[in-house]
Amino acid sequence: MTILETERLRLRTMVYNDVDNLLRIFADPIAMQHYPRTRGRDEVMSWVERTQGKNRDYGVGMWVVESRDSGEFYGQCGIIPQLVHDDTIEWEIGYALIRQFWHRGFAIEAALACRDLGFSQRHASHLISIISPSNLPSIQVAMKNGMTRRELTLWRGHQIAVYQITQDQWAGQL
Numbered sequence: 001m002t003i004l005e006t007e008r009l010r011l012r013t014m015v016y017n018d019v020d021n022l023l024r025i026f027a028d029p030i031a032m033q034h035y036p037r038t039r040g041r042d043e044v045m046s047w048v049e050r051t052q053g054k055n056r057d058y059g060v061g062m063w064v065v066e067s068r069d070s071g072e073f074y075g076q077c078g079i080i081p082q083l084v085h086d087d088t089i090e091w092e093i094g095y096a097l098i099r100q101f102w103h104r105g106f107a108i109e110a111a112l113a114c115r116d117l118g119f120s121q122r123h124a125s126h127l128i129s130i131i132s133p134s135n136l137p138s139i140q141v142a143m144k145n146g147m148t149r150r151e152l153t154l155w156r157g158h159q160i161a162v163y164q165i166t167q168d169q170w171a172g173q174l
Helices: 016-026 041-058 106-120 136-144 167-173
Strands: 002-005 009-013 062-067 073-083 089-097 126-131 148-155 158-166
Touching (some): 041 073, 073 106, 106 126, 106 136, 106 167
Antiparallel strands (some): 148 158
């Protein structure tokens, strides 16, 4: 099911048939260099299952990013619930693309669409992106999405940077 479209992209619900394409990200050591490790088929199957559950439970999740014209699979982007500190859910814009589609503006195009959906339809007070401090390309996407660094913190045993944009900041950009 299509969630949203941009000029070049379609974001749609993730299904089990996407596992082979998702492995092109999760099993690629270069694409996963800023994550704790690569993932295998069973873990990616579980990822799809958890993603479908988040879509069902929260109405948001990671979505497949594909070409609006050809349907070619580019990666994933979406809004996911995260617990950065204690028990407060925050809404994260996450993104990961197959390496051959890096540096073409697809990540920022998808992230901007998710940001706008998060504020206009989900009425989030703020949105975040959780990024390894050494992942400069992802930091650039977050900054182009209007986010600024809120903090450096430990999360799941790893140092991360939390980038954030508030609804007021977003509204001021319109």
